[in-house]
Amino acid sequence: MSSRTEVAVTPSVKEKKKKRSFPFWKSNVFLGSLIPIALVILWELSSRIGWVAPHLLPAPTTVLEEVVSMAQSGELWGHIWITLYRVLAGFLVGTSVAIVLGAATGYSKIANQLLDPMLQALRAIPSLAWVPLFILWIGIGETSKITLVAVGVFFPVYLNLTSGIQGVDRKLIEVGRMYHFSSVQLIRRIILPASFPSFLVGIRSGLSLGWMFVVAAELLGASQGLGYLMVFGQNTSAPELVVGSILLFAIFGKVTDEVLKRIQTRALRWQDNMENAS
Amino acid sequence: MLTVDCVSRIFQHGKAGFRHVDFQLSKGEVVGVLGTSGCGKSTLLRVLAGLDPNYQGMIQTSAENPDQAFGMMFQEPRLMPWLNVIDNITFGAKRASSQQQAEELLETVGLAGFEKHFPKDLSGGMAQRVAIARSLLHQPEILLLDEPFSALDAFTKMQLQDLLLSIWEKHDTTTLLVTHDIDEAVYLCDRVIIMRGQPGQVESEIHIDRPKPRKRGDAQLAELKEEILKELDFTKT
Ligand SMILES: Nc1ncnc2c1ncn2[C@@H]1O[C@H](COP(=O)(O)OP(=O)(O)OP(=O)(O)O)[C@@H](O)[C@H]1O
Numbered sequence: 001m002s003s004r005t006e007v008a009v010t011p012s013v014k015e016k017k018k019k020r021s022f023p024f025w026k027s028n029v030f031l032g033s034l035i036p037i038a039l040v041i042l043w044e045l046s047s048r049i050g051w052v053a054p055h056l057l058p059a060p061t062t063v064l065e066e067v068v069s070m071a072q073s074g075e076l077w078g079h080i081w082i083t084l085y086r087v088l089a090g091f092l093v094g095t096s097v098a099i100v101l102g103a104a105t106g107y108s109k110i111a112n113q114l115l116d117p118m119l120q121a122l123r124a125i126p127s128l129a130w131v132p133l134f135i136l137w138i139g140i141g142e143t144s145k146i147t148l149v150a151v152g153v154f155f156p157v158y159l160n161l162t163s164g165i166q167g168v169d170r171k172l173i174e175v176g177r178m179y180h181f182s183s184v185q186l187i188r189r190i191i192l193p194a195s196f197p198s199f200l201v202g203i204r205s206g207l208s209l210g211w212m213f214v215v216a217a218e219l220l221g222a223s224q225g226l227g228y229l230m231v232f233g234q235n236t237s238a239p240e241l242v243v244g245s246i247l248l249f250a251i252f253g254k255v256t257d258e259v260l261k262r263i264q265t266r267a268l269r270w271q272d273n274m275e276n277a278s
Numbered sequence: 279m280l281t282v283d284c285v286s287r288i289f290q291h292g293k294a295g296f297r298h299v300d301f302q303l304s305k306g307e308v309v310g311v312l313g314t315s316g317c318g319k320s321t322l323l324r325v326l327a328g329l330d331p332n333y334q335g336m337i338q339t340s341a342e343n344p345d346q347a348f349g350m351m352f353q354e355p356r357l358m359p360w361l362n363v364i365d366n367i368t369f370g371a372k373r374a375s376s377q378q379q380a381e382e383l384l385e386t387v388g389l390a391g392f393e394k395h396f397p398k399d400l401s402g403g404m405a406q407r408v409a410i411a412r413s414l415l416h417q418p419e420i421l422l423l424d425e426p427f428s429a430l431d432a433f434t435k436m437q438l439q440d441l442l443l444s445i446w447e448k449h450d451t452t453t454l455l456v457t458h459d460i461d462e463a464v465y466l467c468d469r470v471i472i473m474r475g476q477p478g479q480v481e482s483e484i485h486i487d488r489p490k491p492r493k494r495g496d497a498q499l500a501e502l503k504e505e506i507l508k509e510l511d512f513t514k515t
């Protein structure tokens with residue numbers, strides 16, 4: 001009898017604990033920023049004391065000053081804008097092509113047999129190997145950079161979309177067949193929504209690859225952009241420029257990914273996974 | 279209404295599926311299919327529903343619109359996880375009036391207020407009830423039900439059995455009902471087909487001539503139950 005009472009009481013105790021144990025110092029934001037903040041402080045201190053040579057690694061405050069002064073002079077915005085433009089354009093182009101080809105190979109067996117082996121083989125080429133070819137073909141203008149970003153974005157989106165479509169539960173498709181859906185209806189009402197989660201995963205990793213490739217493209221031949229700023233900083237021995245650009249890349253990469261992540265959680269509220277568990 | 283003539287569907291080189299199944303359903307008749315697990319009951323329903331074209335034999339319907347005649351409730355709920363309950367029930371519906379009917383059905387299966395829930399937030403029995411509502415919304419001429427109440431508690435089960443009875447009374451729907459619950463079969467069906475073996479074959483057919491609605495405690499039904507149990511006996515050869 002006594003053990004039984006205990007069982008009945010335990011959950012309520014747990015509940016209380018749960019509510020009480022959510023002070024600020026246990027929140028995700030705080031815990032997640034603890035180590036980075038400590039590292040930045042350590043970095044600042046070690047530069048001040050002179051442990052690291054300032055011409056190799058400038059103090060965070062120096063980097064910040066440089067970035068702020070460039071922003072104030074207006075010089076920075078042009079670089080940011082052109083890089084964002086390249087990523088966005090490449091992302092849109094890569095995603096669109098991936099949707100068309102991925103939907104085709106995912107849905108049609110013939111298209112799969114025709115296209116997939118070739119695309120898989122192309123994927124085996126490290127994408128940066130395209131750079132010289134693209135520059136040769138289309139020059140060092142915007143088009144070649146956007147193309148390179150698009151190539152980077154294309155593969156993850158394509159792969160995830162095809163596997164998403166191929167992984168759609170046959171049982172759900174049978175429900176559609178019971179209602180005599182046409183192929184278009186099947187695609188629109190069952191296949192697309194069912195493969196949407198995997199598509200979003202593809203888009204997110206595509207975007208992060210897009211950022212990687214824009215750096216590569218700008219390092220290799222550009223007269224503007226955050227990647228160019230890095231090269232410029234290297235050539236003029238201005239490490240604060242290099243570090244500042246790295247930071248800006250980190251910020252923009254994170255922000256754009258966060259936007260997609262928000263869209264993802266919004267659109268996938270129906271999914272039964274750890275994240276949606278309440 | 280439906281004539282099944284020597285239909286077979288064999289898997290795994292003759293070790294699974296079902297073989298030489300013959301029966302007829304007349305309009306408005308409710309026929310139960312009982313059988314041991316794995317004897318091909320779900321496969322039979324899939325073949326009848328037109329989801330599996332690789333069968334031998336002949337299936338004929340005299341429905342007005344043979345293409346749209348069948349409604350099916352699968353053994354699993356098979357709800358679209360991205361649609362909420364009410365959209366799942368109206369899934370595939372063509373008429374605009376179905377929204378209101380869906381609301382009514384939802385209420386009859388005891389889920390009023392759950393319209394906006396996603397399937398992940400439903401219990402197994404609730405999901406099953408949504409699936410029942412979905413299959414009833416279309417009012418098909420021939421209704422194929424694969425263990426529709428297997429995940430429900432005794433009380434809800436009885437309520438939904440009575441719901442089926444009232445639907446049959448109203449629409450005279452021809453029904454093939456796969457079930458593991460012998461009480462359910464003798465309570466609802468005009469006839470029970472018993473399948474056995476792997477591949478499954480029709481072992482026997484038992485007519486239940488009691489008028490409906492029946493009493494659940496009916497002594498004669500209890501006798502029939504006894505008989506069916508004997509037929510299903512594993513150890514019998
Ligand atoms: N597509 C398939 N390929 C191969 N074997 C299959 C296939 N579908 C079903 N089977 C086999 O056919 C047999 C009958 O399956 P079925 O699902 O029809 O059984 P059931 O009578 O509905 O059983 P239960 O009462 O457990 O639901 C099983 O042995 C199963 O393994």
Ligand SMILES: [Mg+2]
Nearest residue numbers: 319320353424
């Ligand atoms: Mg089954």
